[in-house]
Amino acid sequence: MYVLTIETTCDETAAAVIAEGPQVVSSVVASQEPLHERFGGVVPEIASRAHLERILPVIDQAVREAGISLQQLDAVAVANTPGLVGSLLVGLCAAKTLCVTLDLPLVAVNHIQAHIYACRLAADEHVFPCVAAVVSGGHTSLYACRSPLEFELLGATIDDAAGEAFDKVASMLGLGFPGGPAIDKAARSGDRAAYRFPRAFLKDAERLDFSFSGLKTAVRYAIAKPGQQLDAGRLSPQEVADLAASFQEAVVDCLVEKCRQALQRTGLPTLCLGGGVAANRRLRERMEQMAEQVGVRLVIAPLKLCTDNAAMGAIALEQLASGDVAPLDLDVYPGLIRHPALNRRQSQRAVG
Ligand code: KG4
Ligand code: ZN
Numbered sequence: 001m002y003v004l005t006i007e008t009t010c011d012e013t014a015a016a017v018i019a020e021g022p023q024v025v026s027s028v029v030a031s032q033e034p035l036h037e038r039f040g041g042v043v044p045e046i047a048s049r050a051h052l053e054r055i056l057p058v059i060d061q062a063v064r065e066a067g068i069s070l071q072q073l074d075a076v077a078v079a080n081t082p083g084l085v086g087s088l089l090v091g092l093c094a095a096k097t098l099c100v101t102l103d104l105p106l107v108a109v110n111h112i113q114a115h116i117y118a119c120r121l122a123a124d125e126h127v128f129p130c131v132a133a134v135v136s137g138g139h140t141s142l143y144a145c146r147s148p149l150e151f152e153l154l155g156a157t158i159d160d161a162a163g164e165a166f167d168k169v170a171s172m173l174g175l176g177f178p179g180g181p182a183i184d185k186a187a188r189s190g191d192r193a194a195y196r197f198p199r200a201f202l203k204d205a206e207r208l209d210f211s212f213s214g215l216k217t218a219v220r221y222a223i224a225k226p227g228q229q230l231d232a233g234r235l236s237p238q239e240v241a242d243l244a245a246s247f248q249e250a251v252v253d254c255l256v257e258k259c260r261q262a263l264q265r266t267g268l269p270t271l272c273l274g275g276g277v278a279a280n281r282r283l284r285e286r287m288e289q290m291a292e293q294v295g296v297r298l299v300i301a302p303l304k305l306c307t308d309n310a311a312m313g314a315i316a317l318e319q320l321a322s323g324d325v326a327p328l329d330l331d332v333y334p335g336l337i338r339h340p341a342l343n344r345r346q347s348q349r350a351v352g
Contacts, residue, residue: 003314005078055091135274178276190246198218201254279303
């Protein structure tokens with residue numbers, strides 16, 4: 001069985017061919033990073049236009065690299081929630097067109113579940129039940145996952161996602177876009193204790209939520225006092241490194257502590273970490289220390305499975321096995337609704 005998976009939720013145009021196992025037979029990712037770089041963030045209109053240009057060549061390449069023809073596909077899966085509405089529509093439209101022309105079943109993939117499933121691919125064995133943290137440019141959420149298809153929201157950011165904070169702070173420090181890798185690198189020569197930045201909800205184990213907007217503001221005021229012009233050019237390389245390291249440590253403290261609290265609350269034996277920010281070196285190191293202390297198994301997706309890709313859409317095979325096929329009038333759902341009950345209902349709707 002071959003399933004073509006399509007991913008266009010944000011600014012990567014991606015397609016993969018997955019076989020039973022699950023086995024990733026091919027995986028192609030066309031990044032739009034250079035297009036958004038000069039704006040310091042993803043511009044939705046540019047993203048959807050770039051998806052339009054790239055989607056067919058990317059699908060074509062994924063099928064060719066798998067060494068099969070379109071006629072050999074058994075299903076098409078597409079991430080239809082959450083993400084940028086214009087971007088999601090491009091992937092969904094391509095997937096529906098293939099399903100209609102080739103008479104194939106359509107599978108609606110939840111992008112967040114797919115990020116968690118990247119850990120299943122990485123581990124090459126079952127990771128469920130687990131606590132899963134999805135930390136990306138658009139999301140920072142904690143889930144209790146009883147099975148690949150059941151995920152209950154435990155907590156989430158009440159404002160910015162961690163990746164968004166990395167990107168904005170990098171921009172304030174003149175480090176370019178995307179900010180995560182740049183801060184990760186700059187922080188290596190910095191002093192993590194040089195600045196004491198806020199860590200929201202850190203000791204409140206009742207609340208598994210995150211907040212990074214106050215941290216962003218604190219960094220801004222550490223660079224230039226209120227009313228002063230923000231000018232990264234005035235900072236010495238060591239000041240930039242110290243600010244990057246201190247900011248990163250504050251984010252990492254929050255992520256590690258909330259994961260620890262979630263593991264304690266649920267008693268689940270495994271922690272999965274996915275999403276673009278999971279590529280962060282310091283976060284990986286601190287999560288490993290914490291998992292060892294608490295005595296749980298830690299699964300972190302490798303770098304190419306952390307950032308957006310279509311291989312993680314392999315979760316579609318589990319959906320197909322449970323008869324979860326979407327209707328051809330399937331829609332896109334840009335937001336992931338916060339309330340756990342609504343969240344479940346939405347993911348059911350989204351998967352048809
Ligand atoms: O999962 P992803 O590719 O796209 C979304 O669904 O958002 O995540 C992208 C985010 C960006 O904010 C980027 O700055 C961040 O992941 N990121 C990192 C690192 N590599 C990527 N953040 C911190 N450290 C990194 N090494
Ligand atoms: Zn993502």
